[in-house]
Amino acid sequence: MNTIREAGCLVAGEWLTDGTYADRVGPYLRQTVSRARIAQDDDIATAVAYARRAARAVARLAPATRAGILERAAALVTERGEELAGLLALELGKPLKDGRGEILRVADTLSVAAAEARMIGGEVLPVAGWGRGVGNTAITQRAPAGPVLAITPFNAPANLLAHKLAASFAAGNTTVVKPPPQAPAVSTALVKLLLDAGMPVEAVQILHGGGDVGARLCAAPEIAVVSFTGGVTAGHAVAHAAGPKRVMLELGGNAATIVCEDADVAEAARVCARTGYSNSGQSCISVQRVYVQRSRFEEFADALTAEVKSLVVGDPLDPRTDVGSMVDDDAAERVVQWTAEAAGQGARVTTGGTREGAVMAPTVVVAPPTEARVVREEVFGALVAVLPYDHFDGVLEECNRSTYGLQAGLFTHDLRRVVTAWRELEVGGLVVNGSSNFRLDHVPFGGVKDSGIGRESPRWMIEDFTVTKTLLLRGLTIWGDQ
Structure with a gap:
């Protein structure tokens, strides 16, 4: 019998469990796996007022103190990794293989944020280099920006929560977390883990609910910074609701990978198969479009199809499973419909194109228009489209036709092509001899165009979660004053 995990709201230092709850039905188990207590209007007002009061207490923690807490949290994540990966499988249908990988990344992210907390500083400005500055000294510091709102998505709810909450805390801020309705239990478990590691209760609150809760939090004047990961439409709504405050948006992608004629086609096909269907393709950098030089096109399409057919599809709690379920039946049905539409336009569907409930069969669509x-x-x-190209310059232009620009992959041994692609592709990152779906959590990650604003990774997020404060000492100089 499945145990239903209850996720309360943490507001102003207290766990709230009474009130209205929303059930999360596991997309693979087809039964309720978790239950979230929905934040009410009074909770939101209380939370933002408390965040404003708590901000000063959190800012007074020394960077070494913050770092120590994050390091202990990283160790706890490693200890409790199987529990967290199991929650991802239950709530999202994410295979244990993918869930364990995400939890390893959570531990890394917390460790990196701890290291970055120790590096926060400032600089002495060269004010005496200009006449009016002679006799004075100016020093800067990176100071906490104020309460941060972290709105996280369902596809990587643990690691993206770790990025936002750890970087915010490392910077000295208090954070209000609005997790996805599809993953309340794992989000709450991670917040509790951080509290167990010593994070002061003033540093974090968590409020469950839908877009209405997120919109009210975004609009609250007490919130200084909004960090949102999700879809484009929701991102536009967040920016509108937030108004004139600092907003970071990571809004998804339509990732392209290019396979040149000099590539190892078998290896490229293997990598694209493994990274195009992890988490059922529910990743903003998942392999979606693969452009293959025409002389190797059919070879690649055959190799990719064979690799995809070898993927193990089924129970996300089975350690052997490569592909579990999508987030819900509607998401899987949309992919089925788009596949049929492409086939009707002349594409070849070499495998997949069907679903059982929320489990989408890994699908390869060859030569769609x-x-x-x-x-x-x-x-x-869980779909990858494979298209031919003739000239390298032309395929770069075709990749750039997308309204998204998050990340791209390139398989080649030609350094000139690598440099040209890095210069010309309208993306935030290029992975060479790998697919678009590769990320290191201590490397800046983010896109251009409809893929959003800002960069994720603790060092760069700390910059967004802090402000520059200047100290100007009149009549006191560390420079010559003649």
């Missing part, structure tokens, strides 16, 4: 939705829009599902 360039205006098909599987090419132009974000699939965010």
Whole structure:
């Protein structure tokens, strides 16, 4: 019998469990796996007022203190990794393979944030280099920006919460977390773990609910910074609701990978198969479009199809499973419909195209028209489209036709092509001899165009979560004053 995990709201230092609850039905188990207590209007008002009061207490913690807490949290994540990975499997249908990988990344992210907390500083400005500055000294510091709102998505709810909450705390801020309705239990478990590691209760609150809760939090004047990861439409709503405050948006992608004629086609196919269907393709950098030089096109399509057919599909709690379920039936049905639409436009579906409930069969669509939705829009599902190209300059232009620009992959041994692609592709990151779906959590990550604003990774997020404060000492100089 499955135990239902209850996720309360943490507001002003107290766990609230009474009130209205929303059930989360596991997309693979097809039964309730968790239950979240929904934040009410009074909770939101209390939370933002408390965040404003708590901000000063958190800011007074020394960077070494913050770092020590984050390091202890990283150790606890490692100890409790199986529990957290199991929650990801239950709430999202994410295979244990993927869930364990995400939890390893959570531990890394917390450790990196701890290291970055120790590096926060400032600089002495060269004010005496200009006449009016002679006789004075100016020093800067990076100071906490104020209460941060972290809105996290369902596809990587643990690691993206770790990025936002750890970087905010490392910077000396208090954080209000609004997790995804699809993953309340794992989000709450991670917050509790951080509290167990010594994070003061003033540093974090968690409020469950839908877009209405997020919108009210965004609009609250007590919130200084909003960090949102999710879809484009929701991102636009967040920016509108937030108004004139600092907003970071990571809004998804339509990632392209290019396979040149000099590439190891078998290896490229293997990598694209493993990274195009992890988490059922529900990743903003998941392999979606693969452009293959025409002389190797059929070879690659055959190799990719064979690799995809070898993936193990099924129970996310089975350690052997490569592909579990998508977030819900509607998401899987959308991919089925887009596949059929591409086939009707002349594409070949070499495997997949069907679903059982929320489990989408890994799908390969070969040679769809360039205006098909599987090419132009974000699939965010277990589907990879394979298209031929003739000239390298032309394929770069085709990649850039997308309204997204998050990350791209390139398989080649030609350094000139690497440099040209890095210069010309309208993306935030390029992975060479790997697919688009590769990320290191201590490396800046983010996009251009509809893929959002800002960069994720503790060092760069700390910059967004702090402000520069200047100290100007009149009549006191460390420089010559003649």
